[in-house]
Amino acid sequence: MIKSLFAKYSLYSRRKRSRIFNSYFKIGPETTILDLGGGNGNLIASMVPYKGNIYVADFDRKDLAEAASKGLNIIQMDESGRIPIRKNQFDIIFSNSVLEHVTVDKKDIYNYKTNSDFYKAAFKRQKLFADEIRAKSDKYFVQTPYKYFPIESHSWLPFFIVMVPRSLQRAIINISNRYWVKRTHLDWNLLTFKQMQALFPDAIIVKEKYLFLVKSLIAIKA
Numbered sequence: 001m002i003k004s005l006f007a008k009y010s011l012y013s014r015r016k017r018s019r020i021f022n023s024y025f026k027i028g029p030e031t032t033i034l035d036l037g038g039g040n041g042n043l044i045a046s047m048v049p050y051k052g053n054i055y056v057a058d059f060d061r062k063d064l065a066e067a068a069s070k071g072l073n074i075i076q077m078d079e080s081g082r083i084p085i086r087k088n089q090f091d092i093i094f095s096n097s098v099l100e101h102v103t104v105d106k107k108d109i110y111n112y113k114t115n116s117d118f119y120k121a122a123f124k125r126q127k128l129f130a131d132e133i134r135a136k137s138d139k140y141f142v143q144t145p146y147k148y149f150p151i152e153s154h155s156w157l158p159f160f161i162v163m164v165p166r167s168l169q170r171a172i173i174n175i176s177n178r179y180w181v182k183r184t185h186l187d188w189n190l191l192t193f194k195q196m197q198a199l200f201p202d203a204i205i206v207k208e209k210y211l212f213l214v215k216s217l218i219a220i221k222a
Contacts, residue, residue, distance in 0.1 A: 013208075013210070013215065013216075014043060014046070016208065017047075017096070017143065017208065017216075017218075018046065018047040020206060020208065020218065021047055021094075021141055022047070022048075024141070024220050024222040025092060025139070025141070025222055027048045027049075027050065028050075029050050029053070030053070031048075031050065031053055031091050031092065032053045032055065032089075032090045032091045032092070033048065033053060033054050033055065033090060033091065033092045033093075033094050034055045034057055034075070034083075034085065034089075034090040034092070034093050034094065034137070035054060035055065035056045035057065035094045035095070035096075036057050036077075036083065036093060036094065036095040036098055036133070037057070037058055037077075037095060037096075037098030037101070037102075038056040038057065038058055038067070038094075038096070039056070039058055039060065039063040039067070040056075040063045040064075040066040040067050040070075041054060041056040041066075041067035041070060041072040043096055044056070044094055044096075045070065045072060051070070051071050051072060052071070052073075054072050054073065055072070055073040055074070055075055055090065056072050056073065056074050056075070057074070057075040057076075057077050057083070058074075058075075058076075058077060059076065059077045059078055061076070064076065080128075082128070082132055083129075083132045083133065083136050085136055086136075087135065087136055087137075088136075088137055088138060089136070090137060091137075091139060092137065092139045092140065092141065093133050093136065093137040093139070093140040093141070093142075094140070094141050094142075095133070095140070095141070095142045095143065096143045097143060097144065097145060097153070097216075098144075099126060099129065099130070099142055099143075099144040099191070099199075100126075100144045100145060100154075100188040100189055100190050100191065101187055101188055102125055102126050102129040103118070103121070103122035103125055103126065103187055103188065103189045104118070104121050104122060104125060104187070106185075106187060109185060109186055109187050110170065110186070112166060113166065113167070114165070114166055115165060115166045115169075118166060118189070119189055122189035123189065123195070126189065126191075126199060127198075127199060130142070130199035130200055130219075133200075134200065134202065134221075138221070139221055139222055140203070140219070140220070140221050141218065141219075141220050142200065142203075142218065142219040142220075143208070143216055143217070143218045143219075144190070144191055144196070144216060144217055144218075145190055145215070145216050145217075146190070146191075146192075146193075146207075146214045146215060146216050146217050147159075147162055147190035147191055147192050148162075148192070148214075149210075149213060149214065149215050149216075150213065152190070154182075154184040154188050155173060155176060155180075155182055155184045156180065156181065156182040157172070157176060157180070157182075161173075162190055166186070169186055170186060173185075173186055191217065193205060193207070193214075193217060196217045196219060199219070200219035200221070202221060203219040203220055203221040204219075204220050204221075205217055205218070205219055205220075206218040206219075206220055
């Protein structure tokens with residue numbers, strides 16, 4: 001029941017995000033799109049009709065293999081946050097629910113004892129990623145969940161999870177991973193509106209809402 005409700009909610013959100021994307025960008029048969037951290041490419045492939053011009057960049061080889069099997073182009077990445085492309089090699093850089101995961105190396109996730117230490121290191125990596133996007137394309141669409149939406153999107157727990165000390169976060173996530181319907185790792189650093197503005201000063205920041213509440217932030221330069 002819970003999974004079904006969240007699945008419907010996720011489908012609604014993706015369709016709404018697709019409408020926002022296509023309202024800012026006019027996609028033609030020659031438009032090339034780089035989907036950063038696009039996994040298996042399902043989302044971007046559902047948003048644009050020209051599959052041959054979609055390039056999915058990710059570090060997960062299994063996801064990339066699945067994307068390739070669907071006829072999408074693939075680019076292997078690492079966890080550094082750097083983007084291995086030339087300036088304006090692609091018409092648009094697209095990134096959906098990835099920025100919050102560009103934090104620290106996965107092996108170091110639990111080496112940070114306090115929220116401030118983790119957030120400082122995470123934001124530094126996120127700024128590198130944002131700077132790379134801005135340097136590599138004149139047009140981009142970068143979405144990330146809003147920090148204070150009532151339901152934290154990776155754990156499906158109330159948003160208080162982002163407020164408690166990191167040691168308590170880890171304890172709560174360990175329990176929820178055993179008994180709750182949603183599993184996650186504490187690699188995410190959710191952002192505020194001001195932080196998103198700081199990362200993308202040359203973009204407009206669109207507030208994607210659900211039931212009048214800000215659900216996610218989207219940096220758009222079209």
